[in-house]
Amino acid sequence: MERSVLRINREAVVHNVREIFRFSGKKIIAVVKSDAYGMGVRCVVPILNDLPEIEAFAVACPEEGVVLRGMGVRKEILVLGGLLPEDLEAVEEFKLTPVVSDVEHLKVIGDRDLKFHVKYDTGMGRLGFLNEVIEDPRVVGVMSHLSTPGDREFSLIQIKKFETIVKRYPKGLKVHMESSAGIVYRVPFTTHVRVGLALYGEKPLRDYPLRLRPAVTLKARIISVKDLPPGHPVSYGRTYVTRGKTRIGVVAFGYADGLMKSLSNRGTLLYKGKEIPIIGNITMDMTVVDLTDTDARVGDWVTVVGEGRTFGDLAKIAGTIPYELMCNVSERVVREVI
Numbered sequence: 569m570e571r572s573v574l575r576i577n578r579e580a581v582v583h584n585v586r587e588i589f590r591f592s593g594k595k596i597i598a599v600v601k602s603d604a605y606g607m608g609v610r611c612v613v614p615i616l617n618d619l620p621e622i623e624a625f626a627v628a629c630p631e632e633g634v635v636l637r638g639m640g641v642r643k644e645i646l647v648l649g650g651l652l653p654e655d656l657e658a659v660e661e662f663k664l665t666p667v668v669s670d671v672e673h674l675k676v677i678g679d680r681d682l683k684f685h686v687k688y689d690t691g692m693g694r695l696g697f698l699n700e701v702i703e704d705p706r707v708v709g710v711m712s713h714l715s716t717p718g719d720r721e722f723s724l725i726q727i728k729k730f731e732t733i734v735k736r737y738p739k740g741l742k743v744h745m746e747s748s749a750g751i752v753y754r755v756p757f758t759t760h761v762r763v764g765l766a767l768y769g770e771k772p773l774r775d776y777p778l779r780l781r782p783a784v785t786l787k788a789r790i791i792s793v794k795d796l797p798p799g800h801p802v803s804y805g806r807t808y809v810t811r812g813k814t815r816i817g818v819v820a821f822g823y824a825d826g827l828m829k830s831l832s833n834r835g836t837l838l839y840k841g842k843e844i845p846i847i848g849n850i851t852m853d854m855t856v857v858d859l860t861d862t863d864a865r866v867g868d869w870v871t872v873v874g875e876g877r878t879f880g881d882l883a884k885i886a887g888t889i890p891y892e893l894m895c896n897v898s899e900r901v902v903r904e905v906i
C-alpha cells in the first residue's frame with residue numbers, strides 16, 4: 569500500500585559502527601538528534617542500543633531524550649542543546665545528562681544532584697564557554713566541536729585549544745570532540761567520538777579513509793505512466809517542455825516527502841539502475857520523470873537514494889549537504905529495517 573519507503577540495512581549500520589570503532593579506537597556517542605537525522609529513531613536506535621561499541625546517545629533537546637527512554641534505552645543520553653529552566657523536570661525524571669554551555673545553564677542546575685558535561689567553543693562560534701573552567705565534582709565530561717573539519721590547519725588549532733582546556737580538568741572525565749568528519753584527526757587525548765552521519769554510510773569528507781557501507785535506500789512508486797506529444801509542458805510553471813515524444817512517469821514523492829524543489833530539472837532518480845531525469849518542477853506530493861526508453865509501469869518502484877547513490881550525491885546536485893536532505897524525509901515515508 570505504501571508509496572514510499574526508507575529502508576535501513578541493519579548489517580550495514582553494524583558494519584559502520586565497527587568500522588568507526590576500529591578506526592578511532594574509541595567508544596562511540598551516537599548522535600541521533602532530529603529523529604536520527606530523519607532516518608527514524610524507532611528503526612535506528614534499537615540497532616545501536618544493542619552494540620557494545622555504542623556507549624551513549626546524544627540528542628538535541630530533552631523531548632528527544634524522553635523518547636529514547638520510552639524505547640527502553642538505559643545508556644547515557646546527552647542533551648546537546650543547552651538547559652532551560654523548563655527542561656529540568658524531564659532531565660531529572662528521565663536521567664538525561666545535560667551539556668552545559670552557558671552560565672545560565674549552570675544556574676538552572678543550581679545545587680541539584682545532577683551530573684553534566686561542559687562544552688567549549690574552540691572555534692565553532694556557537695555553543696560553549698571560551699576558556700573558563702567549571703570546577704565542580706558533578707562535571708563528568710568535557711567536549712568541543714570542530715567547525716570546519718575539512719580544514720586541517722584550523723582543526724589543529726581547535727584541537728590544541730581544547731587540549732589546553734582539558735589539561736586544566738581532573739583526569740578520568742569523558743572527553744569528546746570528533747564528529748564523523750573529525751574522526752580523521754585521531755585526537756590523542758579524547759576518550760570518545762561523537763558521530764551521526766557516518767552511521768548511515770554517508771561520507772562527511774571527499775577523501776574519507778573509513779570503509780563505510782551505505783545503509784539506507786529510499787524508494788517511491790510510479791503512480792502514472794503516459795506518452796506526451798512533442799511540445800507538451802510538464803508540471804507547474806511549464807519549466808520543461810517535451811522535445812520529442814516523451815514517456816513520462818509520475819512518482820509519488822515530492823518536496824513534502826523530502827525531495828527538494830531545487831532538484832527540479834536537475835536531479836535524477838533511478839529506474840532499474842538507470843538514471844531517469846526529473847523533468848519540470850517537483851511538486852508537493854509528486855515528481856515527474858522521463859521514462860522514455862524504459863519499460864516502466866504503474867506500480868513500479870524508483871530509487872531516490874540507494875543502488876550506489878547516496879544522500880551526499882543528491883545533495884551535491886541540490887547545492888546542499890546530506891544532513892539537510894536526510895532530515896527532510898517526511899513522516900509519511902514508511903521506515904523499515906531489513
Ligand SMILES: *Cc1c(COP(=O)(O)O)cnc(C)c1O
Binds near residue numbers: 599601749762763
Ligand atoms: C550533530 C552533531 C554531531 C554529529 O555530527 P556528524 O557529522 O553527524 O557526525 C557531533 N557533535 C555535535 C555537537 C553535533 O551537533
